[in-house]
Amino acid sequence: MKTRVHVTLKNGVLDPQGKAIHHALETLGFDGVNDVRQGKLIELDLDENVTDAEIEDMCRKLLANMVIEDFEIEKEAA
Amino acid sequence: MKTRVHVTLKNGVLDPQGKAIHHALETLGFDGVNDVRQGKLIELDLDENVTDAEIEDMCRKLLANMVIEDFEIEKEAA
Known part of the structure; x- marks a missing residue:
C-alpha cells in the first residue's frame, strides 16, 4: 500500500x-x-495490515516535528 | 492560486x-x-494568470533536478 505523507x-x-x-x-x-x-514529501510502502492510527503515530513520533510542522496523510489506491 | 509541486x-x-x-x-x-x-513538496502561491507551461518551466529550470528527479504538478481549487 502506497501512502504519501506531506x-x-x-x-x-x-x-x-x-x-x-x-x-x-x-x-x-x-x-x-x-x-x-x-515542505517534505515522504512516500511509504506499507503492508496492508498497517492501520491509519499507526501511520499517524509514525508521523507524530518521527516524520513530523509537531512543534513547527503539520502533516497530512494521503493513501493511494492499492 | 495554490499549486503543489511534488x-x-x-x-x-x-x-x-x-x-x-x-x-x-x-x-x-x-x-x-x-x-x-x-521527496520534496513545494507549495507555490501563484497569480491566476500563470500558465501551466510556466509552472512546468519553473520545475524544469529550478525546482527539480531532471537528471535524478521527477516532478508532478497538482493545482488546488482557487
Whole structure:
C-alpha cells in the first residue's frame, strides 16, 4: 500500500528555504509568484495490515516535528 | 492560486535519507514498512494568470533536478 505523507511548516513559522526558492524564481524571470513554502514529501510502502492510527503515530513520533510542522496523510489506491 | 509541486527521486536513484527514515521507523517498533522514499513538496502561491507551461518551466529550470528527479504538478481549487 502506497501512502504519501506531506509535512509542511505551520503558518507563521519562517521558511528561509521557501524564501530562497521564491527569490531564485524571480531572478529567473518568473512573475506572478506570491509565496513559496517548502515542505517534505515522504512516500511509504506499507503492508496492508498497517492501520491509519499507526501511520499517524509514525508521523507524530518521527516524520513530523509537531512543534513547527503539520502533516497530512494521503493513501493511494492499492 | 495554490499549486503543489511534488519532487521525487527517480526510480533507481539511491535515497539514503529514505533509508534512514525506514531504519528509524523499524527501531521505533513500527512493522510492515517495506520502503520509504523522501521527496520534496513545494507549495507555490501563484497569480491566476500563470500558465501551466510556466509552472512546468519553473520545475524544469529550478525546482527539480531532471537528471535524478521527477516532478508532478497538482493545482488546488482557487
